[in-house]
Amino acid sequence: MSKGQKTNWLLLGGVVLLVAWPLLFVKGDFEGADAQAGELVKELSPDYTPWAEPVFEPASSEIESLLFAFQAALGAGTIGFIFGGYHERRRQQR
Amino acid sequence: MIKSSYAKRYGSVGAIALLTTFLVVASPNPAFAMHISEGFLPLGWALGWWLVFLPFLGAGLWALQRQLKRHPESRVLLALAGAFAFVLSSLKIPSVTGSCSHPMGVALGATLFGPLVMTVLGTFVLLFQALLIAHGGLTTLGANGFAMAVVAPWVAWGTYQGLKKLTQRQGIALFAAAVLSNLVTYSLTAFQLALAFPHSDGGVVLSFAKFAALFAITQIPLAISEGFLTVLMGTWLLTYCPEELEVLQWIGGHTSHE
Numbered sequence: 001m002s003k004g005q006k007t008n009w010l011l012l013g014g015v016v017l018l019v020a021w022p023l024l025f026v027k028g029d030f031e032g033a034d035a036q037a038g039e040l041v042k043e044l045s046p047d048y049t050p051w052a053e054p055v056f057e058p059a060s061s062e063i064e065s066l067l068f069a070f071q072a073a074l075g076a077g078t079i080g081f082i083f084g085g086y087h088e089r090r091r092q093q094r
Numbered sequence: 095m096i097k098s099s100y101a102k103r104y105g106s107v108g109a110i111a112l113l114t115t116f117l118v119v120a121s122p123n124p125a126f127a128m129h130i131s132e133g134f135l136p137l138g139w140a141l142g143w144w145l146v147f148l149p150f151l152g153a154g155l156w157a158l159q160r161q162l163k164r165h166p167e168s169r170v171l172l173a174l175a176g177a178f179a180f181v182l183s184s185l186k187i188p189s190v191t192g193s194c195s196h197p198m199g200v201a202l203g204a205t206l207f208g209p210l211v212m213t214v215l216g217t218f219v220l221l222f223q224a225l226l227i228a229h230g231g232l233t234t235l236g237a238n239g240f241a242m243a244v245v246a247p248w249v250a251w252g253t254y255q256g257l258k259k260l261t262q263r264q265g266i267a268l269f270a271a272a273v274l275s276n277l278v279t280y281s282l283t284a285f286q287l288a289l290a291f292p293h294s295d296g297g298v299v300l301s302f303a304k305f306a307a308l309f310a311i312t313q314i315p316l317a318i319s320e321g322f323l324t325v326l327m328g329t330w331l332l333t334y335c336p337e338e339l340e341v342l343q344w345i346g347g348h349t350s351h352e
Contacts, residue, residue: 011325012322014318015322018322019319021190022190023188026190028191031193036193037131051133052231055225055228056226056228064227068186071223072184075179076181078173078176
């Protein structure tokens with residue numbers, strides 16, 4: 001394994017660790033930080049009412065996670081496609 | 095000989111596949127992460143941030159057009175930078191505080207194409223999330239855009255340029271650029287909320303402390319994750335498309351990789 005590859009695996013491992021750590025060792029409900037921000041706004045100015053509604057709100061949290069997964073898949077697919085192309089080009093050049 | 099080149103080839107393909115899978119699978123949590131939600135800025139502030147944001151968006155569109163005219167071949171990398179931001183900002187990652195937030199991924203593109211171009215791509219991501227996922231919002235797009243698509247790319251770009259000159263190590267510069275731009279975005283968001291909702295006794299300062307406390311610790315591990323992933327992308331770019339990077343002057347002089 002080349003030095004570069006080793007670095008890549010270390011970087012990936014680091015990310016996995018950083019994600020897994022809180023899931024394993026932290027007890028929390030893993031609520032989103034901006035929902036908490038909304039609560040704080042209510043606390044700071046109780047009279048404030050949001051004056052606009054989202055144009056489209058996913059019907060349930062399942063649908064929402066579907067859309068988030070769709071976003072991730074779209075991006076990851078593009079990245080994979082492009083690197084696939086580059087990978088093949090580099091192989092041909094050799 | 096053949097065997098070792100196979101191993102090498104499939105090694106990196108394996109790494110890419112793993113990351114892709116990870117990126118898709120790691121978003122199980124339906125929780126929101128941090129942008130200012132729709133309607134959560136009073137009208138005046140929402141309009142004000144829009145006014146601040148629009149000139150940058152205009153300049154970004156101009157810069158993007160110029161980039162495509164001068165280097166039409168760079169649109170593949172442009173798509174890559176956009177896709178990277180797309181993926182990263184869809185990942186709500188659990189953090190040590192027991193809440194979730196997400197990275198942004200605008201740093202990579204900012205170092206490749208400059209901060210102005212990245213404003214356009216970042217805005218596109220925000221627009222997608224505001225329209226389809228009810229995350230962030232149209233009324234707050236000015237404020238969110240200014241934080242994530244204007245200030246973050248500039249911070250990333252500045253950090254990258256400065257550290258690259260100083261340390262001569264691209265990896266370190268890239269890592270710091272991603273981490274700092276992530277943290278700055280969230281502090282700025284907290285500041286925007288604090289300005290709009292000052293505490294009745296402690297004013298903006300106390301309010302900022304409260305909002306910042308929500309995000310600060312949550313955000314640090316995420317910022318580091320974003321740094322790692324950004325460096326990983328940088329390494330792949332250096333391996334697979336040095337020619338394109340030379341056009342963008344991303345390579346040249348010293349690099350710390352391989």
